[in-house]
Amino acid sequence: QVQLVESGGGLVQAGGSLRLSCAASGRAFRSRFMGWFRQAPGKEREFLAAINLSGGSTNYADSVKGRFTISRDNTKNTVYLQMNSLKPEDTATYYCATCRGGYGLGTREEQYDNWGQGTQVTVST
Numbered sequence: 001q002v003q004l005v006e007s008g009g010g011l012v013q014a015g016g017s018l019r020l021s022c023a024a025s026g027r028a029f030r031s032r033f034m035g036w037f038r039q040a041p042g043k044e045r046e047f048l049a050a051i052n053l054s055g056g057s058t059n060y061a062d063s064v065k066g067r068f069t070i071s072r073d074n075t076k077n078t079v080y081l082q083m084n085s086l087k088p089e090d091t092a093t094y095y096c097a098t099c100r101g102g103y104g105l106g107t108r109e110e111q112y113d114n115w116g117q118g119t120q121v122t123v124s125t
Helices: 027-031
Strands: 004-007 010-013 018-024 034-039 046-051 058-060 068-073 078-083 092-099 112-115 119-124
Touching (some): 004 092, 034 068, 058 068
Parallel strands (some): 010 119
Antiparallel strands (some): 046 058, 092 119
């Protein structure tokens, strides 16, 4: 079991940047692909980005490609989501999660098991 804690959310103006962090407990972090999702009020949870064990391979949703960057530091058991050029439609609760084995850079919610509690990101106009 891996416990995840997200941080770094907040209020930012459109066009601004934020970096989210997801700290994981346990050595299992280093053996798990990781992903970021978000959920806006009244909407389904949306895949954003995934990263492999070494950090050398990533996958992004079209909605954030070129603006968001996922990375990880295995020495700190942490995965990051750098968000640039933020838009009001990026407003949501952001979650990190561990991907179940065998799914690679999964894009579907059911491919992930351990989830953090989420961090709120609000982008104002």
